[in-house]
């Protein structure tokens with residue numbers, strides 16, 4: 530799967546035996562879970578701004594204030610303001626309202642014997658949820674709004690520019706990425722401008738402005754909500770762009786891979802009849818697939834990572850996919866919900882510290898809904914993988930097609 534995604538980089542990194550190693554033209558690569566976590570937690574020495582960092586890559590496209598290219602007090606303040614939009618009860622309800630009926634239909638289609646491509650299903654579902662969350666569409670207005678599949682294609686066109694060996698986009702890539710995002714966020718921007726800033730504008734979240742599960746806003750009120758939360762128009766649109774970029778490909782990678790693993794190992798059948806180990810199975814799936822496979826940091830001040838001395842300006846490549854797979858041991862550990870080596874990793878697949886994935890509750894809500902829908906089908910009509918194809922030439926390994934069908 531990883532070789533298909535990138536025939537050079539993943540095999541090169543996978544061969545690294547040492548926990549920290551300097552690789553010319555790539556950076557200082559960290560493959561050990563404990564060291565990787567210590568880098569993430571030390572925001573004084575290692576930052577997401579500076580040479581070779583995510584800021585170098587994303588600021589020209591998304592602007593300077595989109596969490597994933599910020600550090601320190603400004604980052605914390607913006608995160609606090611956005612946090613209510615990701616509160617678990619709120620995103621659970623938003624997810625259920627947006628894709629609940631489609632996932633119920635998915636169960637029935639599988640039980641009826643239909644061959645279903647789970648990659649297409651998850652593209653559609655993840656695209657719809659993120660569109661709803663950030664207000665990419667106006668309610669009842671399909672005009673120019675991409676469906677989940679098309680949204681995914683546009684997002685991939687932007688993230689497809691990312692190369693580990695190239696720390697910045699070219700000017701032409703920046704122009705193209707900005708055009709794609711400007712077009713996608715057209716309605717969100719209009720909704721932001723139309724919104725009445727209200728009496729609490731600029732003061733951050735309050736009990737009055739915090740969305741609650743029973744008041745999931747209509748699609749076009751989310752930018753308004755961001756305005757109420759005190760975000761400037763640029764911050765709000767940057768956040769919209771960042772959410773769209775981070776919130777789709779990870780799930781489109783994870784869910785089909787997870788379903789293939791469950792089918793291949795016999796766990797699909799087992800969990801269908803007894804879901805007590807569903808939590809550990811989801812975590813183990815996240816550990817062995819690591820949908821955000823690599824994180825980047827720039828060294829802000831001379832420091833050490835394990836035995837390796839690093840200098841200000843060095844680029845750190847945190848190979849989370851290897852750290853998770855090895856889970857603190859020297860060797861790759863297979864998917865095993867019973868032994869559950871994931872339990873010791875404190876969700877390293879979602880990062881750690883100040884930048885821990887803000888969208889984790891939203892990801893978990895979608896994962897739970899889709900997996901349970903397939904498990905419900907499996908319980909009534911045992912399923913098999915009827916076809917699969919790995920996605921080629923991509924940053925995040927995954928399938929381009931994974932077809933499930935009831936066994937004859």
Ligand code: HEM
Nearest residue numbers: 596597772775776779820821824879880884886887888892
């Ligand atoms: C299984 C799915 C997902 C995985 C494995 C994942 C993983 C991660 C990781 C590892 C980070 C930290 C990156 C770093 O420190 O350099 C991160 C950050 C982030 N994620 Fe996710 N993510 C997932 C889904 C989502 C979703 C659905 C959203 C929704 C919008 C989202 C939004 C974000 C945002 C906004 C950040 C930046 C947080 C910050 O810098 O403060 N993620 N994610």
